[in-house]
Amino acid sequence: MKAFTEHTGVVAPLEAMHVDTDQIIPKQFLKRIERTGYGDVLFYDWRYLDDGTTPNPDFELNRGRYKNASILLAQDNFGCGSSREHAPWALSDYGFRSILAPSFADIFYNNCFNNGLLPITLPGDVVNALFTEVRAQEGYALTVKLAEQEIVKPDGGVITFDIHPFLKQRLLHGWDQIGLTLQHEDKITAYEQAHGIA
Amino acid sequence: MAKTIYQKIWDAHLVAEPEEQDAIVYIDRHYVHEVTSPQAFEGLRLSDRKVRRPELTYATMDHNIPTTKRTGPIADPLSRAQVETLAGNCADFGIACFDMDDQRNGIVHVVGPELGLTLPGMTIVCGDSHTSTHGAFGALAHGIGTSEVEHVLATQTLLQKPSKTMEVRLNGAIQPGVTAKDIVLAIIGRIGTSGGTGYVIEYTGDAIRAMSMEARMTICNMTIEAGARAGLISPDETTFAYLENRPYLPQDKPFDALKEEWRAWASDPGCAYDTVVEIDVDAVEPQVTWGTSPEMVTGISGQTPMLDAEADENKRLAYEKALQYMGLAPGTPITEIAVDKVFIGSCTNGRIEDLREAAHVLKGHAIAPTIKQALLVPGSQQVKRQAEAEGLDRIFIDAGFEWREAGCSMCLAMNDDRLEPGDRCAATSNRNFEGRQGKGGRTHLVSPAMAAAAAVTGRFCDVRSWDYK
Numbered sequence: 058m059k060a061f062t063e064h065t066g067v068v069a070p071l072e073a074m075h076v077d078t079d080q081i082i083p084k085q086f087l088k089r090i091e092r093t094g095y096g097d098v099l100f101y102d103w104r105y106l107d108d109g110t111t112p113n114p115d116f117e118l119n120r121g122r123y124k125n126a127s128i129l130l131a132q133d134n135f136g137c138g139s140s141r142e143h144a145p146w147a148l149s150d151y152g153f154r155s156i157l158a159p160s161f162a163d164i165f166y167n168n169c170f171n172n173g174l175l176p177i178t179l180p181g182d183v184v185n186a187l188f189t190e191v192r193a194q195e196g197y198a199l200t201v202k203l204a205e206q207e208i209v210k211p212d213g214g215v216i217t218f219d220i221h222p223f224l225k226q227r228l229l230h231g232w233d234q235i236g237l238t239l240q241h242e243d244k245i246t247a248y249e250q251a252h253g254i255a
Numbered sequence: 256m257a258k259t260i261y262q263k264i265w266d267a268h269l270v271a272e273p274e275e276q277d278a279i280v281y282i283d284r285h286y287v288h289e290v291t292s293p294q295a296f297e298g299l300r301l302s303d304r305k306v307r308r309p310e311l312t313y314a315t316m317d318h319n320i321p322t323t324k325r326t327g328p329i330a331d332p333l334s335r336a337q338v339e340t341l342a343g344n345c346a347d348f349g350i351a352c353f354d355m356d357d358q359r360n361g362i363v364h365v366v367g368p369e370l371g372l373t374l375p376g377m378t379i380v381c382g383d384s385h386t387s388t389h390g391a392f393g394a395l396a397h398g399i400g401t402s403e404v405e406h407v408l409a410t411q412t413l414l415q416k417p418s419k420t421m422e423v424r425l426n427g428a429i430q431p432g433v434t435a436k437d438i439v440l441a442i443i444g445r446i447g448t449s450g451g452t453g454y455v456i457e458y459t460g461d462a463i464r465a466m467s468m469e470a471r472m473t474i475c476n477m478t479i480e481a482g483a484r485a486g487l488i489s490p491d492e493t494t495f496a497y498l499e500n501r502p503y504l505p506q507d508k509p510f511d512a513l514k515e516e517w518r519a520w521a522s523d524p525g526c527a528y529d530t531v532v533e534i535d536v537d538a539v540e541p542q543v544t545w546g547t548s549p550e551m552v553t554g555i556s557g558q559t560p561m562l563d564a565e566a567d568e569n570k571r572l573a574y575e576k577a578l579q580y581m582g583l584a585p586g587t588p589i590t591e592i593a594v595d596k597v598f599i600g601s602c603t604n605g606r607i608e609d610l611r612e613a614a615h616v617l618k619g620h621a622i623a624p625t626i627k628q629a630l631l632v633p634g635s636q637q638v639k640r641q642a643e644a645e646g647l648d649r650i651f652i653d654a655g656f657e658w659r660e661a662g663c664s665m666c667l668a669m670n671d672d673r674l675e676p677g678d679r680c681a682a683t684s685n686r687n688f689e690g691r692q693g694k695g696g697r698t699h700l701v702s703p704a705m706a707a708a709a710a711v712t713g714r715f716c717d718v719r720s721w722d723y724k
């Protein structure tokens with residue numbers, strides 16, 4: 058899996074609460090059997106006009122200044138809804154490496170860590186202030202430092218964040234979960250024997 | 256020390272607690288469907304891994320399959336490829352698969368319980384968020400992503416952090432005409448769609464004890480809509496009576512011995528929870544969602560919100576956007592909202608009891624001429640057969656409903672069943688997100704009885720004063 062250590066990138070604002078996985082990637086794109094190629098259809102129903110190809114000028118992410126954004130600024134309960142991992146696949150395929158929001162839905166949050174994508178939970182007022190700053194300054198970029206658990210602002214200001222130590226290590230090293238678990242295969246076998254699972 | 260059912264299941268399934276890592280938890284049952292599994296099987300192949308316990312794994316096809324007559328291959332080539340990929344993967348890895356032509360086919364969360372594959376005290380996962388449904392049996396059950404599906408296939412375990420526990424105590428007795436769907440919508444309205452984040456919710460109280468298994472499944476099903484990791488209900492005689500004689504029960508013990516084992520999973524009297532929420536169910540009326548999140552809900556006597564009444568700016572924006580999408584003005588009485596389509600089905604409300612409730616309302620009535628389509632999609636082929644044996648199909652067909660084969664259907668509109676832009680639908684499913692039932696479609700979540708009543712009158716009405724025939 059892709060590791061995440063430090064990343065600097067332009068920030069794009071997505072001003073909506075409860076952005077659900079149906080908005081992140083609608084169901085018609087879940088029929089594919091690959092893991093890649095979902096970036097073009099990220100936020101499909103919002104991003105394109107009814108013809109499905111013309112960019113919707115009213116959708117903030119379509120504005121030129123956010124074209125190469127790689128950090129997404131979002132609101133409460135981001136990623137709610139289904140368990141589809143196509144949501145983090147689409148976000149990372151589009152080019153996002155980190156998402157900042159006041160809260161994330163549980164399954165989505167977990168899925169991010171299996172895809173080298175760093176979700177960061179910040180207090181609501183910090184997020185609201187970032188929305189204002191991002192819109193006020195074209196090219197507004199942040200540097201996310203995972204080891205230090207810090208976000209550095211253009212003016213040098215620093216925002217710190219919390220993250221579970223194990224999730225942090227997994228991302229820093231890009232560990233493969235299955236390989237990690239299989240280091241304890243003897244314990245799995247012992248559990249199965251003790252429970253009559255032959 | 257008195258333990259909750261969650262703690263008991265957690266403790267009993269711990270394989271290892273490696274230092275500075277998540278706990279490794281054993282998984283007793285893994286359900287698989289066609290949409291979230293192909294990349295997981297592909298991952299196994301790429302790293303030359305096998306499925307560790309194919310005999311604990313069961314697959315069904317549900318999301319993509321047509322609900323019209325199932326003769327010949329699926330027309331949509333992508334849907335067909337996905338369904339065929341699952342069949343191929345199951346054959347290659349030795350997993351039982353209930354394919355489209357199988358009598359046991361249906362929505363994964365309807366099929367598992369009705370076959371007796373879901374049992375008290377189990378850990379259950381599936382690459383599907385509504386896996387929370389199985390918690391109704393006292394199983395710790397939740398949805399996982401595709402990478403985790405691969406992890407479970409390869410290791411029969413999952414890496415987990417312990418959750419906090421929330422008791423949601425349902426006091427009192429439910430009014431006639433009010434159902435489990437209304438109760439769970441009211442709970443979500445109260446605690447919000449992120450109210451349960453970080454928690455496993457256990458439902459307790461007189462109202463839960465009085466509920467059937469179907470009703471309990473409806474409650475646990477929508478627990479994910481409250482943001483919780485899982486919903487749980489301690490098993491009791493109602494659970495055991497439902498399970499007796501199900502075909503996939505363990506065969507190595509008499510049923511009485513199983514019952515005693517299962518009973519021991521129930522939360523101990525006096526156990527402690529991190530948070531407690533109490534709901535007085537006597538006061539809950541039939542619920543209707545008005546917006547694009549399940550927490551945007553009110554009673555049938557209510558109205559859509561007035562925007563200036565909302566102090567929180569982010570919330571006000573969300574309400575405004577939702578009302579705009581739904582094509583509703585602030586302050587619209589719910590009973591003035593007319594619908595174009597009605598959908599009864601899904602893993603929330605596609606079980607036999609749901610069909611009975613809807614049929615009870617529809618009997619002797621016909622759908623309103625303004626209704627463009629009314630769909631009845633049973634949750635499983637077994638539910639369909641049972642309903643036909645009871646003559647419910649006639650009631651639906653005579654009233655003007657289409658009587659379909661089982662599947663997810665218009666709950667997420669991955670097959671051909673979907674809303675057209677602007678269509679307003681009374682739906683018994685679980686998500687009213689923008690575009691969930693088809694791009695531009697407007698979904699109002701309701702109980703099967705309320706959906707049936709809306710089909711007849713063409714608008715939402717209070718089923719508590721229904722003219723039953």
Ligand code: SF4
Pocket residue numbers: 317318362363364383385601602603662663666667684685
């Ligand atoms: S019926 Fe709907 S919610 Fe349930 S499994 Fe199918 S798509 Fe998901």
